[in-house]
Amino acid sequence: MAAPLSLLLVVAVTIRAALNRSSLAELIAERVEVVSPITAWKRVIEGLALLDLGVSPYSGDVFHETPLIIYLFHFLVDYAEITFMLADVITAVALYVAVKDFNKQVFRKQKFSLEAERYPADCLELIRSPAEMFYIPLKVAMFYLLNPFTILSCVAKSTCGLNNAVLSLFVLTTIKGNVLLSAIFLCLATYQSIYPLTLCAPAMLYLMQHQYVPVNPRRAAFWWFVVQYLFMYLGSLFVTVCLSFFLLGSWDFLPSVYGFILSVPDLTPNIGLFWYFFAEMFEHFRLFFLCVFQINVFFYTVPLCIKLKDQPVFLMFMQLAVISIFKSYPTVGDTALYLAFLPVWTHLHRFLRNIFLVSCVLLACSALFPVLWHLWIYAGSANSNFYYAITLLFNVAQILLVSDYFYAFLRREHHLTAGLYLKKKDGSEATLVLK
C-alpha cells in the first residue's frame, strides 16, 4: 500500500505546487471562504512585520494567531509554501495510518462477535469483509489531499492546515493508544483554537477501552484514568501558554487570541453563521446570544459521549464535524478535515437517506459562494443577504450530512442487535422509526 500512497502524495504536491506558481495563488489567498481573520497568511506576515518594527503584534487588532506560530514562521517564512504542503502530507499520512489501525481493530472486534454469535442470523450482509476494507485508508488520504477545499486552503497558506495536521496527529496517537502523545497533540490543537477541547472526551473513552479500563463512572479506575489524562493535557497546555509568555514577554496574546475567538469582535464575512447574526444583533442582546452560540459548540459533547461511548472514533468524527460547523470563524479547511473521514463509514451507504440532496446542495453552494460575493462586493448588484443565504444553505447541508451519517450509524447498530429484516406482529414487513 505504500506505492499508491506515495503516488497520491506526489500528485497532490504537484497540484499544489502548480497552483502556487500560477497567478491564482494571490486570488485564493484573499477569498473569505478560505481564510478567516485568525488563519489568514496576510495577517501572519503583518504580525512578523510589526515585530520587525518593534511593535507588539498583539497591540493592534490585525494578528490573532498564537505566539508559537510567529516563532515558527520567524524562521520558516521563506519556506512557507513547503511548510503548508508538508502539513497536508503529514495530515494525509497520519489519517492513513490511523484508519488502517482502526480498521484492524474493527475487524478484530467483529471477528470476536461473530465467533460469540452475537449477531442475528439475517444480518450477515452487514458484516464487513477485509476485501472491502482494504482500500479505505487510501481513500481517506485521497479524500483529504484531493479535496478542492484542502487544495485551496493549502495554496492560500491558511494556518488551518497546521491545525488540521495537529488534529490528525492527535487522532493517530489516540488510535495507536499512546496516552501522553495524544494529550500533547490535543493540547497543541486546543492552544491554537479553543474548540478541540471537546475532543478530550472521545480520546479518553477510546484510550480507556484500549487499555481495558471499564467505562463506568462508579469504578475508581475510570476516575483515575480521567485524572491522569486531564493532568497530562492541562499540564502541557499550561506549559505551552507559559512558553508563549516567555517568547514575547507579555500576556497580550491571551485577549488577542482567545478573547478574539470567544467574543467575535471582527465581523468579516465567512462561511459560518456568526458574522451576519452579530452584524444585525441588537446591542442589548449581544452578550446573551454570544454565550448561546459558543455554548452550542460545547454542549453536544456529553450527550454524544453517553450515546456513543462504545464507538469513540465515530464520536471523534461527530465532534470534529460539530466544531467545524459551529465554530466562530470557520473556513473550508475545517470542513475538509471531517469530510476526509467519510470513506471510513462507506458501509453505511444503504442507510443514508439524504446523501444525494446534501451533496448537490454542497456542490451548488460551493459554486455560488464566489459568485454572490462578487455580486455583492464588486458588482454592487446584490447585497449581503444573497451571500448570507448561501451561508445558511451550506451550513444546513453540512448539518444534514452529519446527522444523516449519525442516523445511518445508529440504524446499523440497531440492525446488528435486532436483525436486518424485521417483521411486524402480523408477520408483514415492518418499518423502523425513531420514537
Place this chain on the structure above:
Amino acid sequence: PPIAYEFQEELVIRPLHSGDIYASFQFRTVWETDFTRGISHYRLFPKSLGQVISKFSVRELHISFTQGYWRTMQWGQPYLPSPPGAELWVWFQDTVTDVDATWKELTNVLSGIFCASLNFIDSTNTVQPSASFKPLGIANGTDHRFLRYATLPREIVCTENLTPWKKLLPCGSKAGLAVLLKSEKLFHSSFHSQAVHIRPVCQDEPCKTASLELRQTLNVVFDLHASGQGKREWSLFKMFSRTLTEACPLASSSKIYIDVTDNPQDQFELSPATHLLSQAVVLGDRRTFSVYDLTQQVTFGTVRSLNVLIRWKSTEGDMLRPLLHAERYVAGYGLQTGEIHTLMYNNHPFRSFPVLLLDSVPWYLRLYVHTLTVTSKGKDNKPSYIHYQPSKDRMRPHLLEMLVQLPPHSVTEVTVQFERALLKWTEYTPDPNHGFYVGSSVVSALVPSTVAMNTNITKEQPLFSTFFPTKEESSYFIRVYTEPLLVNLPTPDFSMPYNVICLTCTVVAVGYGSLYNLLTRSFQVEEPNPGLAKRIANVIRKMRGVPPL
C-alpha cells in the same frame, strides 16, 4: 518692558494668479498673565477661553474649522494651513494626571463654545503624534503624552460657527476689521477657514515672564466667477459688502496689507493710493506690501470710509511654484480591499529636504503595514523614521508617522493597502452609502528658503509672518494638508435584524433538533396507525362496550 495687554488686527489681501483673491484676517491678543496664580480680571482676553485654559490646564490650543480644500498648485501656499473639516490639537500642562479624561471634557466644552459637533471627537479618532506636532509657543519639554490631535473631516462650517467666533473678539463685530465679517459673503467662497490659536509666547529677549497669545485667524478665498462675476476687479465692498469706517479703539495696531509683489509692470492699480510700503520675508520669499494704517484718520479720507479697490489692466505674470505639495487618493475596486496613495511633490530644482508624514486612518480600514512602499522616481526610498501604532477595533485609529527624504524635483509616492471591515448595523451613519471619511494627512517640513528668514522675535513684524516660529535663517516651516478621503464600506441590510436572528436560529435549531432526535430516541418497529374513521368507530364501540375493530 512687557505690555500687560495688547490687541492687534490685520488683514492681508493677496491677489492669486488664477484671478481669485485671498484675504487673511488675523486678530492677536497678548496677555501677560500667570495662570498658576488664578485669574479674576479679564479685559481683552475672552473669559470663556480663559476659563477653559485654566480649568483644563491647557498649554497650547489650536482649533480650526475649514470649508473647502486649499488648492496649493493654483493658489500657492496659505499663510495658515488647515485641513477640511474641524481640526483640534492641544498640548496640556504636565500637571495633568489623566490626559484622556481631560481631553474628553475639553472637546465637549469647546463644542459648546464654538457651536460645533466636536463631541464626536473620542478615542476612535484621537491620536498622539510623536513628531509632527511640536509646540508652537515656548515649551519646557516635549513629552508627547500630553499632546492630543483629532480631526473631524465631516464637520460642516456655517454661520453658527462664525457668530461665537466673532464674539470672542474684543471689539466684537462692531468696529475695526471685524465689521467686514459678514457671513453671506464669507460663505459664498471657494475656501473659508476660521481658527483659534492659543499659545504661550515671549514678548522680549530675556523672556522672564510668559505671556499668553490668542490669535484668531480667518482665511477666505473668493472665486473670480462665483463672487467676482467674472470681472477681474476686486474691492472690499465687492468681497465683503461693507467698507471700513474706523479701527477698533482697543487695537494698538490695525493695518491692511495688499501684496503687490506680483505687480512689477503695473498689471493692477490700487485705489485709494497709499505711500506706505512694507517688505517682509514670508514663506521663503521676499514680498512687498502696500499698507493702509487704519489708526491714522487720514486713511479714511474725506468720505470717512475706506474701500480698497484693485483693478487689473492686464493679466500677465507668473506664479511662484510652491515647493511642497501633496495629494492623496484611494485606489482599487470593490468593497473588500483598497490602497491609499499619498503623493508628495518636491518642486525645488536642486535641494532635497525631509518631510514628516502623519497619517491617521480609522480602525475600520485595516492597514497592512507590510505592504507600505515609499518610492521616489521609481526607486525605493526607505524612510529613516517610522512610528506605527496599529489600531484597536472600536478603540483607537491607526497612526503612521514617517520621516521621508524627498529628492529634488521629484514625486514621492507612499502606498499602503487596507481591508474594509463590516461594521455592526448600529455603527453606520444614517447615510451609509455616502461613505466614511478619512482625515487629511499632514505633511510637515522645513523647506529651504531662497531668502534669509528673520529669527529675531522682538522686531516689529506683520502678524502673518510670525505664526510659525523660525529657528534658522535658511529654512522655514510649512505644513501641507492633503485631501480627506471618502471610502465606501460594505453594508449589511438594515431592514433585516429580526429576519436574520430568526433564520440563523432556525439553522442552529435544525442541528439541535436532528441531533436531539437521534440522541434521545431509539429505533422501534412501527405499528400502523388505524385511520381516523376507524379510530372514531373504536371510541364509539368502547363506549358501547363492544370489542374494537
